[in-house]
Amino acid sequence: MRDLSADHGLEHLSLNTATVRKQGDFLEILEAAKRHGISCVSPWRDQVQAVGVERAAKALRDGGFRLSGYCRGGMFAADAMHRAAERDDNRRAVDEAAALGAPCLVLVVGGLPQFSRPGSVASHDIAGARKQVEEGIAALLDHANAAGVALAIEPLHPMYAADRACVNTLRQALDICDRLDADGARRLGLAVDVYHVWWDPEVFAQIARAGERIHAFHVCDWLVPTRDMLLDRGMMGDGVIEIGKLRAAVEATGFSGPCEVEILSEAWWSRPIDEVLSTMIERYRTVC
Amino acid sequence: MRDLSADHGLEHLSLNTATVRKQGDFLEILEAAKRHGISCVSPWRDQVQAVGVERAAKALRDGGFRLSGYCRGGMFAADAMHRAAERDDNRRAVDEAAALGAPCLVLVVGGLPQFSRPGSVASHDIAGARKQVEEGIAALLDHANAAGVALAIEPLHPMYAADRACVNTLRQALDICDRLDADGARRLGLAVDVYHVWWDPEVFAQIARAGERIHAFHVCDWLVPTRDMLLDRGMMGDGVIEIGKLRAAVEATGFSGPCEVEILSEAWWSRPIDEVLSTMIERYRTVC
Numbered sequence: 001m002r003d004l005s006a007d008h009g010l011e012h013l014s015l016n017t018a019t020v021r022k023q024g025d026f027l028e029i030l031e032a033a034k035r036h037g038i039s040c041v042s043p044w045r046d047q048v049q050a051v052g053v054e055r056a057a058k059a060l061r062d063g064g065f066r067l068s069g070y071c072r073g074g075m076f077a078a079d080a081m082h083r084a085a086e087r088d089d090n091r092r093a094v095d096e097a098a099a100l101g102a103p104c105l106v107l108v109v110g111g112l113p114q115f116s117r118p119g120s121v122a123s124h125d126i127a128g129a130r131k132q133v134e135e136g137i138a139a140l141l142d143h144a145n146a147a148g149v150a151l152a153i154e155p156l157h158p159m160y161a162a163d164r165a166c167v168n169t170l171r172q173a174l175d176i177c178d179r180l181d182a183d184g185a186r187r188l189g190l191a192v193d194v195y196h197v198w199w200d201p202e203v204f205a206q207i208a209r210a211g212e213r214i215h216a217f218h219v220c221d222w223l224v225p226t227r228d229m230l231l232d233r234g235m236m237g238d239g240v241i242e243i244g245k246l247r248a249a250v251e252a253t254g255f256s257g258p259c260e261v262e263i264l265s266e267a268w269w270s271r272p273i274d275e276v277l278s279t280m281i282e283r284y285r286t287v288c
Numbered sequence: 289m290r291d292l293s294a295d296h297g298l299e300h301l302s303l304n305t306a307t308v309r310k311q312g313d314f315l316e317i318l319e320a321a322k323r324h325g326i327s328c329v330s331p332w333r334d335q336v337q338a339v340g341v342e343r344a345a346k347a348l349r350d351g352g353f354r355l356s357g358y359c360r361g362g363m364f365a366a367d368a369m370h371r372a373a374e375r376d377d378n379r380r381a382v383d384e385a386a387a388l389g390a391p392c393l394v395l396v397v398g399g400l401p402q403f404s405r406p407g408s409v410a411s412h413d414i415a416g417a418r419k420q421v422e423e424g425i426a427a428l429l430d431h432a433n434a435a436g437v438a439l440a441i442e443p444l445h446p447m448y449a450a451d452r453a454c455v456n457t458l459r460q461a462l463d464i465c466d467r468l469d470a471d472g473a474r475r476l477g478l479a480v481d482v483y484h485v486w487w488d489p490e491v492f493a494q495i496a497r498a499g500e501r502i503h504a505f506h507v508c509d510w511l512v513p514t515r516d517m518l519l520d521r522g523m524m525g526d527g528v529i530e531i532g533k534l535r536a537a538v539e540a541t542g543f544s545g546p547c548e549v550e551i552l553s554e555a556w557w558s559r560p561i562d563e564v565l566s567t568m569i570e571r572y573r574t575v576c
Binding site for chain 1: 403418457460487488517528529530
């Protein structure tokens, strides 16, 4: 396990740009990251699009940034009327990831079709949505392979099963990987976010099972109480997740990518960007 | 599968008294249930204690009520200073269940000790909490067997893992049952609440595995969006859960107990009790 307290150059830290999404546009976030010595980021698609993919790519190059991923593709469940748009949209997400130099596209797979692709006919058939998700990933895999972008399925916490992602455990995500890419040659894998998986009694067994399939590792913390199901995630150390134990397990698989901080939080979005980044760096060194 | 639309006598319906907890005390709730032809209830412990166990038991007898369970024992995780109080408290819960004539005591097992038994030393060790839960159930089982009260472990949704219950899947609950009561002779089993388990990709496989271990079946619905993690549960039909499919699976195991409606909801608590009960009965017949 790497000793992050000694990572003076922040070599193993990545900033997911959603963590400070309200404090500035993508270019301003890169400037702030630079000020704090952060050289690896994981951009969100809407933030990139707001400044334009080419400008974003140039700013990343000019700033000497590495990428740990691109957030996000997915939202596969859709009715027949919205299927073609879903396929196009996901291929574009892969192309953008490639243009930016991201090693992987994180997939938030979507829940029921009416929430995943709004306007779709409403359904309560979660098994059907899961089938569509797997078909959507299968359909995207060739394009991703051709572009040199790995696909990283991110299992989301079960509280998002209806509306954001009906892949809710590492076991379920790995079963999909096994079915679509048995030998790993197509680089279908996972994004492991401690927020989504810490509660799972099988989390350590499934991380070990994942082996080389882990493409990304995300951290934040679970607050008690959690006042909002989406936007009340905690800074590392402010909640109950045993982040270090989970990172040790992930690194024991051979994972050598960065520890990516992704905090969706109205509370942190309301603070100055420099305060958020310096707190994040301190916690990265002392808590993760 | 039973045809609830033809259940004119509400033979297979149970009212969990938490569903209308703000509209009256335990005795007033029984009166309202009677008005609507409901003859089976599942009382909550605090509601019973507020009027006294003996008065509650007499009102249940005088009203000719059956019980489908008693809510709730559990909250097993505690530090050393709070262990004896936890053991005493849970034995009393069994005694009260027996005094009221409840067939089972529903166990909400508790999360980390500082939330499960407030005042306990804080810990982030969820594996340790899970061990304590299993030890607590093992310690309670003799007393429950002697009292003729079955213990029903209720796996709670993973969003409650930290503070309410660190048993979060049917698989995990059944693994505990298998370890502590391999042949089922001690009647250690489950309460299956659709709200907590609907999202689980393994839900149908684990219900089938449960066989005769299912002691209680609870219904409500999952709303999108869910505005509060505890108190925004939905009336059946207002959310996304395929309640009928889950009930069919539960009944396919041989379960013949009632369909117990438990809705924790500030919205429904703010409505007149007769409106809540008549809506509940209509949805019971048409949605469940």
